[in-house]
Amino acid sequence: MTTPDLFAEPAAQPEQLRMQELRAQLHHHAHQYYVLDAPLIPDAEYDRLFQELQALEAAHPEWMSPDSPTQRVGGKPLDQFASVRHAVPMLSIRTETDTESSGAQAFDARVRRELELKDADPAVEYVAELKFDGLAINLRYEQGVLVQAATRGDGETGEDVTQNIRTMGQIPLRLPSGVPSVLEVRGEVYMRRDDFEALNERQRQRIAQGEKGEKTFVNPRNAAAGAVRQLDPAIAAQRPLSFFAYGVGEVSNGKPGDSRFATHMELLQTLKKWGFPVVAQVDTAQGAPELIAYHQRIGAMRDQLPFDIDGVVYKVNSIALQQRLGFVSREPRWAVAHKYPAQEQMTTVLGIDVQVGRTGKLTPVAKLAPVFVGGVTVTNATLHNEDEARRKDVRVGDTVVVRRAGDVIPEVVSVVLPADKLEAGRGPLFTMPRLCPVCGSAAVREEGEADYRCTGGLFCSAQRKQAILHFAQRRAVEVEGLGDKLVEQLVDAGIIHTLSDLYRLGLTALAGLDRMADKSAQNIVQALEKSKLTTLPRFLFGLGIRHVGESTAKALAKHFGQLNAIMDASADALQQVNDVGPVVAQSIHTFFQQPHNREVVEQLRACGVHWPEGDPATDGPKPLAGKTFVITGTLPTLGRDAAKDLIEAAGGKVSGSVSKKTSYVVAGAEAGSKLDKAQELGVPVLDESALLEMIHGRT
Ligand code: IVH
16 A cells, blocks of 8 residues: 655646646637637637636636636736846847948948958858837746746836736747746737727727827837836737747756757747747848848838838847857847838928819828938828828828838828927818819719819819820820920910820920920920820720729720720620729729710820720630639739739639638738638638649649
């Protein structure tokens, strides 16, 4: 007989085992959902498991555990945050001031000099990462359990924000077995752009409903920082925060000095394996040329990322070399931030104009004190429409945040109101004029539309100018040299009334214009002559039919082959075309029902504008006929346009939003809400290779 061991744990009860099992399952599903964006079970099933655990925990508080998934939001509001002294200081990164490629070169040259490398020595290997625009957090795990989360603060001492960070689904509360007994993971808490927009929308509704103390946020960074430093964890829990890991602080595995990682890349891969989100766009780079290539590649895709970055970060990959390089005043010599030009700046609103577009749309435009943003000097920024202008409450004299991202038209993001600015001291709220500011015709806002439109049609000189410029642009029939200044003069002088008047322009009329040399007049006449031979899609697009962009024009031309067939098609017949829904079909049909539009076409033809006409499309097998696809995220090899072209060539349709009618969602990296929607509606999800298999019939 053995003596009973008084110190042995009592045998676990079935309910206790069930609780452990539920916690493990819920941790796993939370990781699938929040980190991998690939849920394995429906939300309702997750909720059921969660509730079962909650009930067991209520019945057995003695078996409660702080790392339980039920304990993410548990804490009470705080009066203030406790301060935390970091075990290992949280450093900052030196910023390369030069935003050009030479920034990467300067860094590589410094590293090589510090390492005393000769020109003949091989390239230094780096890891290139994104520089997230959020705030740095240190997550401390002891025995695999999250025990503390702290802000960076001054680098030595930060604030204890554990309660708030625990509410973030992307942050593991417990790590797999085998992790170091003390592990500090460092990374950035940020807010995705779509989450930020949705949050601000909710905030606006709260404000509209008269809730006190609510405000909208200026940008995702501020919203994220506000949420992390929120004293009430229940409020923090409602803020959609995300996280990317990029480094470690204290790491111990009982053997001091035993560094676990040989390279930074290995560290990132291990963090990923342990359940932390690591951004997909990390890469190794050999020497300056590959750093430059990375900087350019990320710069080109910056606006497609679902979150803000303000640059990229280069880090020496070898940890041994990092240690040899060491630090200068809180900044490691082995890392540098290489920025991009800022996409947001502040400036002053000098006035608000209303511009009339090609289709009569009235757009309020803020006239700004010139400001350098997104690489250019901006003096105008769109306010989109009356509702937007009023919602943002932009007024003359206000200080505003202006954003220019990529090729997108600069826009006013928000007004920055100093706390002491009184309503009485501000200009009046913007109101859209009820008459077109150019031609004086009535401006109307149709039911359910955000835009006011001038009803003047081609009587309105602003619409006429835009219609001509649209027709003459490079992507339409292309009349080289016919720019806005020239069109402005031609219309204002009454020389041109309709599109076909363009082709009646003679040298004398042109040469009589302001600042028009004989040579330039000749060039325009030649360009007009050259533009007469065009293609059906370009001509159709050039007509400026509402809702008919380049790709619709191409699809129409391909389907019908000839212009007359399109002009005489019923709305139903038009809907048979790829990508053409009821609204677009109606718009095309209505356009060609107008005698004056048919006349414009006839006159242009009479002036000699022509194109090769073809037969209605009847080519090749159409494996995707009748199927509608939605593309989301970044596909590994195909660009979005290429994927769209392939689907369309195989007879499928591509749509922008997921609905019950969607046949498949094609998802790549960083797929977001569309993927969620597909899962919610039970729409099958394909990856790029599955799509290609469907198209090429390979298995
Ligand atoms: S590493 C030893 N990596 O930049 C270097 N920081 O000045 C420690 N940041 O506030 C930082 N993206 O929050 C690192 N991929 C990245 C980063 C990154 C953004 C922020 C970090 C810190 C600042 C460093």
